[in-house]
Amino acid sequence: xxxxxxxxxxxxxxxxxxxxxxxxxxxxxxxxxxxxxxxxxxxxxxxxxxxxxxxxxxxxxxxxxxxxxxxxxxxxxxxxxxxxxxxxxxxxxxxxxxxxxxxxxxxxxxxxxxxxxxxxxxxxxxxxxxxxxxxxxxxxxxxxxxxxxxxxxxxxxxxxxxxxxxxxxxxxxxxxxxxxxxxxxxxxxxxxxxxxxxxxxxxxxxxxxxxxxxxxxxxxxxxxxxxxxxxxxxxxxxxxxxxxxxxxxxxxxxxxxxxxxxxxxxxxxxxxxxxxxxxxxxxxxxxxxxxxxxxxxxxxxxxxxxxxxxxxxxxxxxxxxxxxxxxxxxxxxxxxxxxxxxxxxxxxxxxxxxxxxxxxxxxxxxxxxxxxxxxxxxxxxxxxxxxxxxxxxxxxxxxxxxxxxxxxxxxxxxxxxxxxxxxxxxx
Amino acid sequence: xxxxxxxxxxxxxxxxxxxxxxxxxxxxxxxxxxxxxxxxxxxxxxxxxxxxxxxxxxxxxxxxxxxxxxxxxxxxxxxxxxxxxxxxxxxxxxxxxxxxxxxxxxxxxxxxxxxxxxxxxxxxxxxxxxxxxxxxxxxxxxxxxxxxxxxxxxxxxxxxxxxxxxxxxxxxxxxxxxxxxxxxxxxxxxxxxxxxxxxxxxxxxxxxxxxxxxxxxxxxxxxxxxxxxxxxxxxxxxxxxxxxxxxxxxxxxxxxxxxxxxxxxxxxxxxxxxxxxxxxxxxxxxxxxxxxxxxxxxxxxxxxxxxxxxxxxxxxxxxxxxxxxxxxxxxxxxxxxxxxxxxxxxxxxxxxxxxxxxxxxxxxxxxxxxxxxxxxxxxxxxxxxxxxxxxxxxxxxxxxxxxxxxxxxxxxxxxxxxxxxxxxxxx
Numbered sequence: 001x002x003x004x005x006x007x008x009x010x011x012x013x014x015x016x017x018x019x020x021x022x023x024x025x026x027x028x029x030x031x032x033x034x035x036x037x038x039x040x041x042x043x044x045x046x047x048x049x050x051x052x053x054x055x056x057x058x059x060x061x062x063x064x065x066x067x068x069x070x071x072x073x074x075x076x077x078x079x080x081x082x083x084x085x086x087x088x089x090x091x092x093x094x095x096x097x098x099x100x101x102x103x104x105x106x107x108x109x110x111x112x113x114x115x116x117x118x119x120x121x122x123x124x125x126x127x128x129x130x131x132x133x134x135x136x137x138x139x140x141x142x143x144x145x146x147x148x149x150x151x152x153x154x155x156x157x158x159x160x161x162x163x164x165x166x167x168x169x170x171x172x173x174x175x176x177x178x179x180x181x182x183x184x185x186x187x188x189x190x191x192x193x194x195x196x197x198x199x200x201x202x203x204x205x206x207x208x209x210x211x212x213x214x215x216x217x218x219x220x221x222x223x224x225x226x227x228x229x230x231x232x233x234x235x236x237x238x239x240x241x242x243x244x245x246x247x248x249x250x251x252x253x254x255x256x257x258x259x260x261x262x263x264x265x266x267x268x269x270x271x272x273x274x275x276x277x278x279x280x281x282x283x284x285x286x287x288x289x290x291x292x293x294x295x296x297x298x299x300x301x302x303x304x305x306x307x308x309x310x311x312x313x314x315x316x317x318x319x320x321x322x323x324x325x326x327x328x329x330x331x332x333x334x335x336x337x338x339x340x341x342x343x344x345x346x347x348x349x350x351x352x353x354x355x356x357x358x359x360x361x362x363x364x365x366x367x368x369x370x371x372x373x374x375x376x377x378x379x380x381x382x383x384x385x386x387x388x389x390x391x392x393x394x395x396x397x398x399x400x401x402x403x404x405x406x407x408x409x410x411x412x413x414x415x416x417x418x419x420x421x422x423x424x425x426x427x
Numbered sequence: 428x429x430x431x432x433x434x435x436x437x438x439x440x441x442x443x444x445x446x447x448x449x450x451x452x453x454x455x456x457x458x459x460x461x462x463x464x465x466x467x468x469x470x471x472x473x474x475x476x477x478x479x480x481x482x483x484x485x486x487x488x489x490x491x492x493x494x495x496x497x498x499x500x501x502x503x504x505x506x507x508x509x510x511x512x513x514x515x516x517x518x519x520x521x522x523x524x525x526x527x528x529x530x531x532x533x534x535x536x537x538x539x540x541x542x543x544x545x546x547x548x549x550x551x552x553x554x555x556x557x558x559x560x561x562x563x564x565x566x567x568x569x570x571x572x573x574x575x576x577x578x579x580x581x582x583x584x585x586x587x588x589x590x591x592x593x594x595x596x597x598x599x600x601x602x603x604x605x606x607x608x609x610x611x612x613x614x615x616x617x618x619x620x621x622x623x624x625x626x627x628x629x630x631x632x633x634x635x636x637x638x639x640x641x642x643x644x645x646x647x648x649x650x651x652x653x654x655x656x657x658x659x660x661x662x663x664x665x666x667x668x669x670x671x672x673x674x675x676x677x678x679x680x681x682x683x684x685x686x687x688x689x690x691x692x693x694x695x696x697x698x699x700x701x702x703x704x705x706x707x708x709x710x711x712x713x714x715x716x717x718x719x720x721x722x723x724x725x726x727x728x729x730x731x732x733x734x735x736x737x738x739x740x741x742x743x744x745x746x747x748x749x750x751x752x753x754x755x756x757x758x759x760x761x762x763x764x765x766x767x768x769x770x771x772x773x774x775x776x777x778x779x780x781x782x783x784x785x786x787x788x789x790x791x792x793x794x795x796x797x798x799x800x801x802x803x804x805x806x807x808x809x810x811x812x813x814x815x816x817x818x819x820x821x822x823x824x825x826x827x828x829x830x831x832x833x834x835x836x837x838x839x840x841x842x843x844x845x846x847x848x849x850x851x852x853x854x
Contacts, residue, residue: 055479126542264500264716286573
């Protein structure tokens with residue numbers, strides 16, 4: 001079909017009336033569909049159900065390093081769990097501390113720690129009048145929410161196909177000592193699905209910020225969340241790159257098994273240089289007597305090693321792949337060539353990123369809602385919820401079934417079409 | 428035997444040489460004993476081993492309020508867990524939020540939150556030049572450590588038989604708006620074992636601090652940790668008292684199952700007024716997507732209700748009671764009437780508090796260490812580790828066996844005697 005922009009107003013109006021009828025038909029069904037959350041489906045949870053059986057009252061609850069996992073203690077986590085999450089983080093065991101059930105919590109804690117105690121002896125950020133953070137956009141709303149919650153000013157940096165615009169990052173951090181950090185999702189980024197190039201990682205490792213306590217918050221949320229076994233993306237490991245160029249303290253890596261084992265009951269980890277880990281331990285020593293080691297043991301006994309984790313992730317991929325493909329199929333069939341939207345075809349992660357015509361995203365999300373489809377709020381992928389062009393929409397295909405996604409995608413494309421026509425008619 | 432203070436120097440010297448021989452004999456054994464930590468013993472961990480079997484891959488992992496406990500979500504915790512920990516806290520379910528594996532972590536978080544965001548709209552404490560906290564002494568070293576870590580000045584308040592010296596508390600908080608809170612362990616206090624009187628609780632409820640964001644940090648660590656079934660101490664419930672007198676927001680209660688189920692893998696809770704809970708939720712919303720609900724479900728399915736918990740606590744008491752009694756027996760036999768030390772006979776909790784002659788505690792702990800017995804550092808029960816009279820020593824009888832405790836107690840009394848004689852000889 002011809003691009004909408006080439007159609008006469010007359011044709012657009014006819015098309016609109018046609019589409020409105022279709023939309024009304026769907027509305028009548030009173031559907032409740034949700035493509036808003038990067039939440040694993042029940043089928044994905046069932047993959048790991050065997051984890052419920054690995055520890056029983058008959059099990060040896062002592063870890064291989066001799067710790068009774070039921071009792072207090074062991075701030076860093078049991079050795080086997082450190083080893084597993086170190087492998088997952090592509091760093092040595094000594095570079096990892098295990099935390100509780102969520103890496104979001106570790107990121108929040110790390111930000112909170114910077115506010116009250118700084119990093120490695122720096123002035124606590126909360127004692128400064130003004131602190132800024134770089135936010136590659138579009139990005140993850142919860143990163144932005146944490147940053148805003150602590151009163152830190154956010155600066156948008158465009159996320160390119162190769163990662164954040166490094167020319168801009170380098171220039172900004174070199175000249176402004178108030179810029180204290182940057183959020184990164186280096187692989188299968190939320191929401192665009194892009195992965196950072198080797199060159200981007202190397203430039204991050206060589207970054208020379210004016211602020212000595214500048215930190216790269218490296219959220220490795222989707223490091224092993226490939227959709228295609230034969231198209232696995234490899235991102236250069238940053239900590240090692242930083243060490244190689246004598247810049248070991250600039251990065252803090254975060255990882256968890258939330259979307260590997262169970263989202264509510266995984267284990268999380270922080271990986272960083274020795275200096276950063278000592279800094280983190282100094283804090284943890286007051287914060288806790290140790291995280292849940294039985295759950296660490298449960299993970300280790302269940303997965304055994306990275307091969308076990310990879311095998312497990314293939315099962316997740318088998319469930320997720322048809323969902324991503326279904327959404328893409330509907331979008332391609334219904335929007336292909338119309339010039340009213342583009343979208344990503346990620347090789348991993350949890351999201352498809354959709355860009356509408358300028359000024360249409362909010363209206364599209366509102367329209368979809370009329371027909372019972374909940375999307376992530378338009379704007380959520382930008383700091384302060386403000387997408388300057390009002391065009392980005394995050395699509396999360398993981399939770400609904402393929403059948404539900406087919407209907408949801410149809411509602412979505414109808415909404416895109418109707419709002420786009422409206423926009424063109426009013427142009 | 429006569430009090431040491433009545434003995435001649437000659438007699439003391441003879442006694443000393445005798446005791447030194449005994450001490451050398453014990454030293455030769457090369458023992459490694461530890462009465463330093465309020466840590467449950469292996470036998471206590473084994474009581475709850477059935478908890479490892481309540482959830483399997485065959486279990487319904489959906490809570491009674493319809494939540495798949497494996498997935499993301501539910502900030503407040505599942506309803507059944509809230510109910511159980513509300514009962515444990517003696518408050519309604521609506522007054523409780525469930526957290527992760529440790530109440531220490533919740534207390535730390537609450538302090539950190541006050542530093543970065545204040546309470547219910549107040550100025551963040553970290554933005555103030557000076558903040559003070561009242562610390563009943565002797566008290567819990569980790570409370571003091573958290574307070575010091577956040578740069579808050581600590582003011583000692585004597586802990587009487589009825590609780591903190593309320594005349595002093597009332598006077599201090601009324602006149603000084605920099606005093607923002609107080610640490611309390613209302614039942615079977617750490618380390619003295621005393622419990623607050625009804626009058627003390629009522630005076631806390633009626634407290635009128637100059638600081639509007641003053642909070643009582645009510646650490647209910649030992650609320651059901653009775654040693655004697657027939658001598659259970661009941662402490663008046665504070666939140667309800669506060670509500671009755673129109674002062675609902677002044678208290679934040681903390682509780683956990685760390686010394687009920689497993690110390691490393693329990694569940695914790697915060698109980699407070701609606702205003703305080705809303706405040707806490709506003710923070711949690713950024714901090715986490717929810718705590719470990721499978722562990723919540725595991726606790727609920729295992730204990731079922733408070734009767735189940737009480738039954739379970741009786742088993743802990745049966746293990747702990749002979750340990751407390753053994754220490755008391757040795758101390759009474761060896762130190763009774765000597766006038767060189769007094770100690771508490773708690774009805775619950777985890778500690779015996781020992782007071783030596785002034786200026787002897789550090790030397791006693793050092794002496795005991797010579798013979799392989801690790802005690803909590805003298806001074807640890809006071810802010811900044813400074814016991815002004817250098818006389819308080821915390822004895823933790825829970826972890827060693829009764830046999831080990833007998834030897835440990837003998838080393839301890841020998842150390843007390845030797846250091847006391849030294850002190851008297853140099854007087």
